[in-house]
Amino acid sequence: MAVAERTPILELRGVSKRFGAVQALTDVDFEVYAGEVVGLVGDNGAGKSTLIKAIAGIYPVDSGEFLFEGRPATIHGPNDATHLGISTVYQDLALCDNLDVVANLYLGRETAARRLGPLSVIDEVSMEKRAIDVLRGLSVKIPSVRTAIASLSGGQRQSVAVARSVMWDARIVILDEPTAALGVAQTAQVLDLIRRLRDQGLGVVVISHNLADVFEVVDRIVVLRLGRRVGSFDVHATSREQVVAAITGAEWGTVPGETSAIGGNGPKETLS
Amino acid sequence: MSTMIDDSRLIAEQGGIVGAWAAFRRRVSQGEIGQLPVIIGLAVIWAIFYAAQPAFLSAGNLTNLMLQIAAVGTISVGIVLILLLGEIDLSVGAVSGLCAGVMTVLNVHTGIPAPLAILGGLGAGLLIGLFQGFWITRFRIPSFVVTLAGLLAWQGALLFVLGKTGTINIQDKLIIGLANTFFEPVIGWVLGSVFVAYVVVGSVLTRRRRAAAGLAASSWTAVGLRIGVVAALVLVAVFVLNSDRGVPSAVVFLIGIIVVFDYVTKRTRFGRQIFAIGGNAEAARRAGINVSNVRVAVFALASTLAAWGGILAASRLLAVHQGAGGGDVLLNAIASAVIGGTSLFGGRGTVWAALLGALVIGSISNGMDLLSLEPSVKFMITGGVLLTAVTIDALARRGREASGR
Numbered sequence: 001m002a003v004a005e006r007t008p009i010l011e012l013r014g015v016s017k018r019f020g021a022v023q024a025l026t027d028v029d030f031e032v033y034a035g036e037v038v039g040l041v042g043d044n045g046a047g048k049s050t051l052i053k054a055i056a057g058i059y060p061v062d063s064g065e066f067l068f069e070g071r072p073a074t075i076h077g078p079n080d081a082t083h084l085g086i087s088t089v090y091q092d093l094a095l096c097d098n099l100d101v102v103a104n105l106y107l108g109r110e111t112a113a114r115r116l117g118p119l120s121v122i123d124e125v126s127m128e129k130r131a132i133d134v135l136r137g138l139s140v141k142i143p144s145v146r147t148a149i150a151s152l153s154g155g156q157r158q159s160v161a162v163a164r165s166v167m168w169d170a171r172i173v174i175l176d177e178p179t180a181a182l183g184v185a186q187t188a189q190v191l192d193l194i195r196r197l198r199d200q201g202l203g204v205v206v207i208s209h210n211l212a213d214v215f216e217v218v219d220r221i222v223v224l225r226l227g228r229r230v231g232s233f234d235v236h237a238t239s240r241e242q243v244v245a246a247i248t249g250a251e252w253g254t255v256p257g258e259t260s261a262i263g264g265n266g267p268k269e270t271l272s
Numbered sequence: 273m274s275t276m277i278d279d280s281r282l283i284a285e286q287g288g289i290v291g292a293w294a295a296f297r298r299r300v301s302q303g304e305i306g307q308l309p310v311i312i313g314l315a316v317i318w319a320i321f322y323a324a325q326p327a328f329l330s331a332g333n334l335t336n337l338m339l340q341i342a343a344v345g346t347i348s349v350g351i352v353l354i355l356l357l358g359e360i361d362l363s364v365g366a367v368s369g370l371c372a373g374v375m376t377v378l379n380v381h382t383g384i385p386a387p388l389a390i391l392g393g394l395g396a397g398l399l400i401g402l403f404q405g406f407w408i409t410r411f412r413i414p415s416f417v418v419t420l421a422g423l424l425a426w427q428g429a430l431l432f433v434l435g436k437t438g439t440i441n442i443q444d445k446l447i448i449g450l451a452n453t454f455f456e457p458v459i460g461w462v463l464g465s466v467f468v469a470y471v472v473v474g475s476v477l478t479r480r481r482r483a484a485a486g487l488a489a490s491s492w493t494a495v496g497l498r499i500g501v502v503a504a505l506v507l508v509a510v511f512v513l514n515s516d517r518g519v520p521s522a523v524v525f526l527i528g529i530i531v532v533f534d535y536v537t538k539r540t541r542f543g544r545q546i547f548a549i550g551g552n553a554e555a556a557r558r559a560g561i562n563v564s565n566v567r568v569a570v571f572a573l574a575s576t577l578a579a580w581g582g583i584l585a586a587s588r589l590l591a592v593h594q595g596a597g598g599g600d601v602l603l604n605a606i607a608s609a610v611i612g613g614t615s616l617f618g619g620r621g622t623v624w625a626a627l628l629g630a631l632v633i634g635s636i637s638n639g640m641d642l643l644s645l646e647p648s649v650k651f652m653i654t655g656g657v658l659l660t661a662v663t664i665d666a667l668a669r670r671g672r673e674a675s676g677r
Contacts, residue, residue, distance in 0.1 A: 092554075094554065094555035095555055096548045096551035096556065097619075098547060098618075098619035099544075099547060099551055103548075107556070107561075108560040108561050109559075109560075112541070118545075118569075119536065119542055120540060120541045121540055122541060122544060125485045126485070128482075128485075128487055132487075144488070
């Protein structure tokens with residue numbers, strides 16, 4: 001991929017974050033380009049969650065720069081991230097089981113037919129129309145947009161959560177373990193959805209432990225280990241063994257497929 | 273969904289009565305049973321009492337039944353809102369008594385005009401609700417405990433407000449008229465027609481708007497069926513009430529309150545927020561909903577409705593005494609909401625549950641009095657009905673989880 005010349009939508013430079021005695025992130029660089037799926041992988045405790053929570057504005061970072069479309073940006077809270085168009089789908093999906101798909105897509109942002117503050121009358125018709133358009137645009141298959149979330153499958157729920165995150169002018173979507181606990185068919189459904197997000201020009205960050213899924217859908221893999229970025233791999237020029245080696249730290253220095261032009265700080269790191 | 277019909281995994285909606293029946297059966301199997309069990313239960317209870325004592329279904333007795341349930345039904349509307357949030361309010365009985373006491377003392381002892389005294393009673397309820405809601409959200413204490421403390425404290429407050437006399441009789445015409453007015457037959461028909469017109473306009477407009485937007489709209493058969501059922505029910509109700517003393521004001525107030533809160537819960541942002549918090553409070557919070565504010569508002573509404581229920585009860589009894597709002601008022605209000613199909617687990621139910629549940633409990637009580645049965649039997653049977661209702665809710669919940677695949 002010839003992404004090196006373009007400006008990333010979001011770029012992090014030298015981000016560090018410490019929790020008490022634990023250095024969760026050390027001088028980490030990270031970047032997402034439009035129309036790209038980045039896999040963020042690493043063992044437990046490698047700093048994946050801390051990194052995405054820093055991007056989502058949940059954890060303020062101790063040091064480091066954020067660049068949004070090449071311009072410096074500050075992310076102090078979740079609202080800053082939302083305004084920049086960064087949305088995150090956490091593992092728990094944050095859907096209301098008792099409400100239908102339309103209500104969940106619009107939760108907290110209902111269209112008002114009549115504006116009366118909290119007593120604003122909800123414009124169900126226009127919401128339902130747009131919900132159908134959004135879901136169709138992403139080829140999400142559900143029985144009816146008026147089905148309660150409780151009676152959808154795991155893959156359908158994931159799809160609804162993703163659709164909600166992108167339907168409000170998102171530029172970057174971060175998916176935390178989107179295929180965990182899904183069956184084969186449902187996983188395929190979610191991976192399809194991720195590809196469509198990329199085709200629509202969004203930057204997608206996928207956190208996953210499942211390297212099979214990662215290799216199937218992502219363009220680039222960023223590996224974190226012990227809070228440091230140990231490399232960025234072009235998925236087409238890398239074997240799974242090389243990524244595993246980078247994750248575990250075994251012989252990482254001799255990994256041939258590493259694209260250090262993107263990785264930047266990868267080779268400079270010294271790991272014990 | 274005509275737009276997605278090409279996927280074989282979809283469950284296509286069929287038109288006409290066949291489709292409506294299929295959709296209905298699917299909902300039942302998925303645990304979305306709604307008000308069906310309580311309607312069947314009510315029919316069975318009425319049939320049993322009618323068989324034992326035909327006077328049960330006489331116009332006079334049915335009018336009495338409606339008068340008996342008006343206060344508890346009103347309080348139960350507030351309980352439904354609280355249960356939708358996934359909370360509980362044990363203070364509503366005591367609050368209803370206290371606020372009736374406040375109104376009566378204001379009117380009888382301090383000579384404040386009735387309308388202001390009534391507003392004073394409602395205001396006391398509002399303040400109590402705001403206070404309890406604030407305490408629950410600010411200190412994160414379970415509503416069960418805060419309102420249990422309220423149950424005790426407001427009972428004490430009622431004794432304090434009533435003073436040494438203990439019982440205060442109400443003489444004001446306006447206050448007495450709240451629950452003891454019967455409308456002329458013509459006005460009864462007009463009120464019934466207004467209600468039917470509301471349902472007709474609502475259904476037809478919704479159907480048209482959806483069809484115009486190209487969305488799946490219910491067939492005209494289904495709309496007609498729905499309107500027909502509502503119109504028939506209203507026709508029978510008004511006819512029965514008119515053939516006795518007329519439509520009672522207490523019934524008009526109760527239905528009015530239910531219609532308003534049904535609209536608020538189903539059609540407004542505030543209502544959507546209540547359901548969202550009851551379904552998944554964390555998801556609601558992350559969606560930007562101010563969960564604490566909504567909770568405080570609902571507790572305030574529930575206490576205000578309890579105050580109105582207490583005022584109606586006082587109006588009907590023509591007095592407020594030390595036991596006002598005590599006894600089984602609280603339990604009947606909660607039982608009504610649950611028997612009516614409101615889930616104790618939050619996020620599921622409708623305001624109409626308050627009326628249906630209150631009708632069930634009121635019918636049992638009324639019927640047994642008519643048969644001169646012991647109170648012991650009455651309490652045990654009411655308990656059995658409540659247990660059945662909660663069990664149905666739990667089973668329906670399991671059905672939903674199973675159908676969630």
